[in-house]
Amino acid sequence: DAKTTQPPSMDCAEGRAANLPCNHSTISGNEYVYWYRQIHSQGPQYIIHGLKNNETNEMASLIITEDRKSSTLILPHATLRDTAVYYCIVRAGGSQGNLIFGKGTKLSVKP
């Protein structure tokens, strides 16, 4: 699976957009980009995923560059409850296998 690189930490002001970057320069054509988050010690929570196109759901938007070597997760109006560790994971679709979690980005949303 392609390796991902994320900044270890980021701050964001409450109410502003949080833009979390992820590099995955060795991604291959059948690999999806997934974003999960973990709030404190809770179970990881799925946010969004994409293959080539930008995606949006009720939680976030995912912007994938045209060459697919990087992506950005956007939380449009961050709240204090969005403080969490955010994981960018790359994995081939259709596999029965697992997702490998890295260290992620610790996002701190400040009042």
Added chain:
Amino acid sequence: EPEVTQTPSHQVTQMGQEVILRCVPISNHLYFYWYRQILGQKVEFLVSFYNNEISEKSEIFDDQFSVERPDGSNFTLKIRSTKLEDSAMYFCASRGQGRSGANVLTFGAGSRLTVL
């Protein structure tokens, strides 16, 4: 919204004792997983399970660990003889057969295991 349910939420056990952690995956899901997270460390994959057999396991998942789906609803993780280093939060996850084949896992809230 459908949930993955894990019990117990916290278990304290003595070293060398057997522990069974239980999970009720989402009812129409077909793929099941166990992960663990030692305090302050990464979420680590242990094992995946599909069609009543292990489909993938990590090097952590040694002979002390086993998984079972005994009755079509529960999915259990057994640690045969616990060690101090097994102290961790254990997360169960499940996945349906998504149309895109994407690996969208739903995780439970976790079971905290403390080995004394």
